Amino acid sequence: MENTMKLVAAALLAGASTLAFTATVQANADGEAVYNQACMACHMTGAAGAPIRGDADAWAPRVEKGIDTLYTHAIEGFNAMPPKGGQMGLSDEEVKAAVDFMVEPVM
Numbered sequence: 584m585e586n587t588m589k590l591v592a593a594a595l596l597a598g599a600s601t602l603a604f605t606a607t608v609q610a611n612a613d614g615e616a617v618y619n620q621a622c623m624a625c626h627m628t629g630a631a632g633a634p635i636r637g638d639a640d641a642w643a644p645r646v647e648k649g650i651d652t653l654y655t656h657a658i659e660g661f662n663a664m665p666p667k668g669g670q671m672g673l674s675d676e677e678v679k680a681a682v683d684f685m686v687e688p689v690m
């Protein structure tokens with residue numbers, strides 16, 4: 584009985600921290616909106632070899648490089664990945680939020 588209570592408490596805590604994380608990201612910049620506007624054309628279709636959002640196999644070796652490397656590559660460009668997805672009007676924070684949104688399903 585006591586163990587069940589602990590499990591329930593742990594599950595509630597995990598849920599609360601996930602919500603807090605989501606809220607923090609959205610407070611800075613709307614990653615989903617940036618993704619839909621600037622990243623989706625390639626990252627939903629896999630155009631030019633872009634890793635598709637939610638494709639765990641495609642993202643595993645990239646996530647291993649660390650989120651800071653992914654931020655840098657998204658901002659400065661990486662092979663066929665254009666700097667800021669070609670939208671130079673985006674702030675670094677907006678691009679980072681879009682990266683967070685992109686890797687969120689596979690983290």
Ligand code: HEC
Nearest residue numbers: 621622625631632633645653656657662663664668681682
């Ligand atoms: C014109 C197509 C295109 C657009 C638009 C685009 N990407 Fe990419 N992206 C790519 C391609 C292609 C790769 C794979 C590059 C490689 O691994 O050689 C990539 C790779 C990445 C990676 C992984 C980098 C790494 O180090 O493995 C991230 C993160 C990323 N893109 C983020 C973004 C974000 C954020 C946006 C929108 C702001 C965006 N991309 C828009 C084509 C695009």
